Amino acid sequence: MKKIAILVPERAVAEGVTGPRYLFTTANQFLHSAGKNxxxxxxxxxxNNEVKVQDGVYSISTDRLLGDTEQYDLVIIPPIFGDITKAIKLNNEYIPWxxxxxxxxxxxASLCVGAFLLASTGLLNGKKCSTHWAYYKEFKERFPEVDIVDGGVITEQDNIxxxxxxxSLWNLLLYLLEKYTNRETAILASKYFAIDISRESQAAFMMFTGQKDHNDRAIKQAQEYIEHNYQDKITVxxxxxxxxxxxxxxERRFKKATDNTIIQYHQRVKVEAAKRSFESSRKNVTEVMYDSGYSDPKSFRNVFKKITGLTPLAYRKKYHRLSVDVYR
Incomplete structure (x- = not known):
């Protein structure tokens, strides 16, 4: 019997607590129906016996308290909600536990921005980690000793x-379910919960808004020029x-301020413009390619896939709001 502790920290995201419990208890039902233990x-x-989560919107009753002397096989840390610094401070008691x-x-196992609470333990130092793409910069600044995996849906190292x-938390839960049971049970759960068991990257969901939370005025001027003239040929x-x-x-100051080289920044701005066009217009791939400042189809395809994890055509089919009409 695998003993699983799902932590209920203050300001936890409710789904990050109820989802894992639902998945693993449902898996028990699947196994029972198959005549297995x-x-x-x-x-x-x-x-506490009852914990306020999601900024006090919900309350969750706990089964055990931190002070109880019990050893678990798996500890699941849910995402935390709101101001990260305050959330970690509120939950300092969980760190030594x-x-x-x-x-x-x-x-x-940490789910989404639960990685911040996990990293606060020091257990991730020198190891790789995934978290929500929107929190990469804050995570890197707070935990420079941790190797954040850009675009990663699941990371695993040294039983963490x-x-x-x-x-993406569901992908990790299915991964753990398969590890502790078998592929058949994981596939059954993926169908029951309507989860894509094969997704390997969150790159397609990432929105590039340009890192401007710095005070280097010269670099901001360059960023704004790139963003307003991305279709043109721009040299360093x-x-x-x-x-x-x-x-x-x-080049040194640009990399320090934006965490991108100038070429990377220009590419990401162009791809972001292409993504928005695919999502909202009826233009075909070639038209979007030219509008985004590319003239070579192979180059456009390679850069787009590197950044989003999908080809331009696959992205258009997946996210175009009119795709039902266009591709039927």
Whole structure:
């Protein structure tokens, strides 16, 4: 019997608590129906008998308290809601508990931005981790010792697991379910819960808005120029002259401020424009390619797929709001 502790920290996202419990208890029902013994003993663990979650909108009753002396096989850390710094401070008591459970043999899994609470334990130092793509920059700044996996849906290292943003948590839960039972049970659960069991990247969901939360005015000027003229041919030397900086100094400052090289930034702006066009217009792939500043179909396809994880045509079919009419 696998003993699973689903933590109920204050300001947890409710689905991050109820979802795992629902999945593993339903898996027990699947196994029972197949004439097999249940595999999972699932308990909600918190510092109080009742915990306010999702900014106080909901309350969840716990099964066990942190002070109870119990060792688990798997500890699941749900996403936390709202201000990350305040949420971690509110849940400081969980940090040594998680560390002790891991050091005594438990596996640990964080869901989405639950990675912030997990990383606060120090257990992720020197290891790779996934979290919601919108929190990459904040996570990197807070935990520079952790190797954040760009676009990752699931990461696993040394019996520590993490998932990407939002519904990616279900992919990790299915992964763990398959590990503890078998492929057949995981596929049955994926069908029951209508989850794409094969998704490997959250890249297609990522929105590039340009990192401007810095105080380098020259770099902001260059960013704005790129964003307003992305269809044109833009060179590093041209931008450096525009902001009156030497090329090497400009490249160094741009990378430091945006976490992208100039070429990467320009590519991401162009691909973001292409994504928006695919989502909202009837233009075909060639038209969008030219509108985005590309002239070589192979180059456009390669860059687009590298950033989004999908080909331009696949992205258009998947996210175009008029795709039902266009492709029927």
């Amino acid at each position: 249940p595999v999972f003993q699932v308990q909600l663990v918190g510092k 998680i560390r002790d459970q891991y050091n005594n043999g438990a596996e640990v 697991y993490s998932s990407g943003g939002a519904n 030397d041209m931008l450096a002259r525009m902001v009156t900086l030497g090329r090497r100094s400009f």
